[in-house]
Amino acid sequence: MNLTPLALPQDARVVAVVGCSKNAGKTTTLNALLAGLDDVLNPGVLSIGIDGEEADFWLGVPKPRVEVRQGDFVATAEAALAAGTARIEICARTGGRTLLGDLVVGRVTGNGSVLLAGIRAKDDVRAAVDAMRRLGVTRVLIDGAYQRLAAADPEVSDGTILATGAVLGTTVEQVALRTQEFLQRLRVPASDIAGDHALMDAARSASRFAFRSAQDGDVVVADSPADPVARRILESGDAVVAFPGAVGDDLLLQCAALSAGRLRLLAQDPTRLFLSVREAATFQRRHALRVIRPIRVLAVTVNPFSVLGWTLPREALVEAVRAKAGGLPVVSFDVHPHPT
Amino acid sequence: MTNDDSPTRIPSGIDLHAIGPYGDTLGDGIVQVSFSLPIPASPEAREAARRLAVQMGLNEPQIYREADLGYGFSFWIVYGKCRHHVDVTRIVVPKITSAALSFEEINALVLDNAGRRLRIVGACTGTDAHTVGIDAILNMKGFAGEYGLERYPAFEVFNLGSQVTNGTLLAKVRETGADAVLVSQVVTQKDVHLSNLAEWVDMVEADGLRQGLLLLCGGPRITHEVALELGFDAGFGAGTTPRQVAAWLAQEWVRRKK
Numbered sequence: 001m002n003l004t005p006l007a008l009p010q011d012a013r014v015v016a017v018v019g020c021s022k023n024a025g026k027t028t029t030l031n032a033l034l035a036g037l038d039d040v041l042n043p044g045v046l047s048i049g050i051d052g053e054e055a056d057f058w059l060g061v062p063k064p065r066v067e068v069r070q071g072d073f074v075a076t077a078e079a080a081l082a083a084g085t086a087r088i089e090i091c092a093r094t095g096g097r098t099l100l101g102d103l104v105v106g107r108v109t110g111n112g113s114v115l116l117a118g119i120r121a122k123d124d125v126r127a128a129v130d131a132m133r134r135l136g137v138t139r140v141l142i143d144g145a146y147q148r149l150a151a152a153d154p155e156v157s158d159g160t161i162l163a164t165g166a167v168l169g170t171t172v173e174q175v176a177l178r179t180q181e182f183l184q185r186l187r188v189p190a191s192d193i194a195g196d197h198a199l200m201d202a203a204r205s206a207s208r209f210a211f212r213s214a215q216d217g218d219v220v221v222a223d224s225p226a227d228p229v230a231r232r233i234l235e236s237g238d239a240v241v242a243f244p245g246a247v248g249d250d251l252l253l254q255c256a257a258l259s260a261g262r263l264r265l266l267a268q269d270p271t272r273l274f275l276s277v278r279e280a281a282t283f284q285r286r287h288a289l290r291v292i293r294p295i296r297v298l299a300v301t302v303n304p305f306s307v308l309g310w311t312l313p314r315e316a317l318v319e320a321v322r323a324k325a326g327g328l329p330v331v332s333f334d335v336h337p338h339p340t
Numbered sequence: 341m342t343n344d345d346s347p348t349r350i351p352s353g354i355d356l357h358a359i360g361p362y363g364d365t366l367g368d369g370i371v372q373v374s375f376s377l378p379i380p381a382s383p384e385a386r387e388a389a390r391r392l393a394v395q396m397g398l399n400e401p402q403i404y405r406e407a408d409l410g411y412g413f414s415f416w417i418v419y420g421k422c423r424h425h426v427d428v429t430r431i432v433v434p435k436i437t438s439a440a441l442s443f444e445e446i447n448a449l450v451l452d453n454a455g456r457r458l459r460i461v462g463a464c465t466g467t468d469a470h471t472v473g474i475d476a477i478l479n480m481k482g483f484a485g486e487y488g489l490e491r492y493p494a495f496e497v498f499n500l501g502s503q504v505t506n507g508t509l510l511a512k513v514r515e516t517g518a519d520a521v522l523v524s525q526v527v528t529q530k531d532v533h534l535s536n537l538a539e540w541v542d543m544v545e546a547d548g549l550r551q552g553l554l555l556l557c558g559g560p561r562i563t564h565e566v567a568l569e570l571g572f573d574a575g576f577g578a579g580t581t582p583r584q585v586a587a588w589l590a591q592e593w594v595r596r597k598k
Binding site for chain 1: 430431432434435436437505506507508510511531534535538539541542543544545546547548550551565568569570571572573
């Protein structure tokens with residue numbers, strides 16, 4: 001059964017595959033999606049890490065190769081083209097330079113495997129996606145690296161698939177729970193309150209914090225919540241805080257400690273949140289956490305095989321993850337546990 | 341690191357498409373492995389060791405040494421012929437290829453091109469308390485007969501020490517306007533270093549600082565490949581000296597500015 005249409009709706013044009021951890025099944029998901037894209041012309045594929053290598057750098061165990069077909073497009077470093085078996089014709093250079101040569105976009109002229117390497121930052125991803133679009137690519141799949149979420153940024157991709165699997169735990173329950181924690185981060189709700197977007201705009205244009213008092217609507221921009229003008233607002237009662245950068249536990253604790261009322265902390269999108277499960281839960285018991293641009297999570301893919309040597313029952317794992325996935329499609333692609 | 345100029349020679353007659361180990365004659369596949377088993381030495385343990393060697397990919401396994409270690413353990417040295425080969429021509433390994441520069445050359449390169457000192461922030465992050473690596477690279481006294489980066493007039497160094505959270509490190513990067521960040525990770529239990537390093541790269545991206553910042557990581561189990569896969573610009577493993585890091589930093593910073 002072709003599960004690609006279930007995980008990949010037609011209107012999602014640039015889709016990131018991110019993982020709950022390393023070896024969760026991102027590349028397997030990518031291959032399955034590519035294989036199921038019969039009806040779409042010219043899919044493009046790239047990776048924000050390194051994908052398609054024969055063996056895992058860390059564990060040394062075999063990894064699934066990235067298999068591409070004639071007509072597909074790939075973005076990778078020029079020297080990496082020699083490491084795959086697919087024939088590829090270089091069509092464009094993105095302007096990026098890496099230790100493996102220029103970043104290029106190539107069209108596959110002969111089926112085979114490809115090594116995707118050289119793209120490490122969001123700006124590289126944007127440049128590669130733009131180059132692919134200029135070549136007529138209608139759908140782009142971005143493979144993530146480790147548990148990095150940068151490719152899920154709504155300014156980079158318009159949909160995200162989460163890969164999870166047995167590598168997260170030795171029981172179905174452990175895997176489902178950790179997947180749920182990851183989904184909670186990806187699905188932090190968007191603010192629907194008027195004025196929050198304008199407050200974030202003020203913060204972004206200054207690359208600083210923006211604070212708004214709930215009492216009188218006063219807005220101030222400051223370097224830190226500890227700044228006297230910010231403290232005045234936080235200590236006066238309910239307030240909204242917008243910060244366009246990375247939001248970690250330290251910031252959450254600082255805001256909560258200074259606040260005399262209820263806070264609404266706004267992040268640009270979920271990829272800016274770096275919160276421990278405990279601190280996020282503690283904060284949200286009294287305050288609220290919202291984003292300006294939510295991530296559109298398309299599906300969860302489940303890999304019952306752990307590269308560390310154990311296998312969990314596929315159906316039970318899918319059901320357990322589905323129970324925690326809040327209505328998202330949950331699929332498990334049928335793959336060999338130890339690809340060679 | 342490959343920033344030395346020693347020649348790499350491959351003997352004639354070698355088939356790079358099928359490289360395997362050898363002992364006495366080319367292509368014989370001979371290897372030696374040694375391991376312990378959690379059972380006392382016995383004929384059954386000897387056969388278990390031999391079968392394990394077969395499963396490791398060795399033909400004709402021969403036990404050359406066995407010893408009972410006491411307390412129910414045994415030790416084995418096994419010779420065998422490896423069945424496997426590697427096609428070296430299909431291997432692509434990203435390497436750090438910066439030129440080896442002297443202390444004076446590094447300082448001149450930075451100061452002539454930047455017109456100022458480069459600001460370097462370093463830390464041993466997460467729960468990791470092992471500062472020996474980051475100190476060897478950054479501290480003035482240095483390591484292996486070479487000065488650390490603090491000694492270079494070209495660098496202004498902020499060494500935050502150990503057990504630094506990624507959030508604290510990011511705050512220091514913002515505060516100092518850093519040009520480069522060195523993250524050291526020694527502890528690797530349960531791959532905690534990988535999740536920590538991945539989070540760090542994502543935090544830098546999330547804060548909009550990635551493009552202007554050189555990201556380096558190092559540690560005894562860090563390789564350049566792993567660093568690149570995680571999103572860093574370079575990774576330095578065991579035995580790296582301060583001058584190798586300094587030379588790469590100087591050359592890469594200048595390359596990007598051009």
